[in-house]
Amino acid sequence: MRKKIVAGNWKMNTLLKDGMELAQAVEKLTSEKSNQALVIIAPPFTHLSKVRELIDHVKLSAQNCASEASGAYTGEVSPEMLVSAGAEYVILGHSERRSYYKEENELLNKKVKLALSKRLKPIYCCGEVLEERESGRLFDVVRAQLEVGLKDLSEQEIDQVVIAYEPVWAIGTGVVASPDQAQEMHKFIRDLLGELFSKQVAEHMSILYGGSCKPSNAEELFANPDVDGGLIGGASLVAEDFMAIVNAF
Numbered sequence: 001m002r003k004k005i006v007a008g009n010w011k012m013n014t015l016l017k018d019g020m021e022l023a024q025a026v027e028k029l030t031s032e033k034s035n036q037a038l039v040i041i042a043p044p045f046t047h048l049s050k051v052r053e054l055i056d057h058v059k060l061s062a063q064n065c066a067s068e069a070s071g072a073y074t075g076e077v078s079p080e081m082l083v084s085a086g087a088e089y090v091i092l093g094h095s096e097r098r099s100y101y102k103e104e105n106e107l108l109n110k111k112v113k114l115a116l117s118k119r120l121k122p123i124y125c126c127g128e129v130l131e132e133r134e135s136g137r138l139f140d141v142v143r144a145q146l147e148v149g150l151k152d153l154s155e156q157e158i159d160q161v162v163i164a165y166e167p168v169w170a171i172g173t174g175v176v177a178s179p180d181q182a183q184e185m186h187k188f189i190r191d192l193l194g195e196l197f198s199k200q201v202a203e204h205m206s207i208l209y210g211g212s213c214k215p216s217n218a219e220e221l222f223a224n225p226d227v228d229g230g231l232i233g234g235a236s237l238v239a240e241d242f243m244a245i246v247n248a249f
């Protein structure tokens, strides 16, 4: 059985005190119900170790990590540091990192491999921009993101990776992919993982949908056979909304 996962990407939101309150609220709501899904939150770096002390049923993720293990890289945070702060997951390849910070598939492959070598599980994001969808290049774009970003991983390593399909035109826009559009791409991704690794690996991997996922549309998205959960931005900043998405399973 594939793991169902709902992960909250807080992005650059909340000050420490608000973040701690939000984490506490998510922990409380998660502990009160036996959820079908694994619940993950990804606060900013500065909150990680404090938030870790407040959660038990909820797992912790970072939003990025360095591509080097240690040394003279001012301003960077290594995978090992994240693990020492209590993180189990790290979001890599988010479209905001790709577009604003020019992170390319080759660099992301380096980050994915380094994170895995330090026992940090990547939530690897892929997805096309609107122009790529409209010109019919969406599958080529996603194929390259996965082929290069996940290059040279062993079967044990790929087994630790979670994929998030986030069409860029749906992120923070209120325009959500239709259930059919999501299923079509998720199926494509699973088939591609089967080709790149093995059918067994592909069947086992969780593929999350992200982009304007809300309590009102989560259920129909998650009802698709290849949609194993969600990576939630805006709606993860309100504990009740986030948990309503978790409860959509």
Ligand code: PGA
Pocket (backbone or CB within 6 Å): 009, 166, 170, 171, 172, 173, 174, 210, 211, 212, 213, 231, 232, 233, 234, 235
């Ligand atoms: P959104 O963001 O839910 O606010 O659209 C999703 C994401 O960027 O992970």
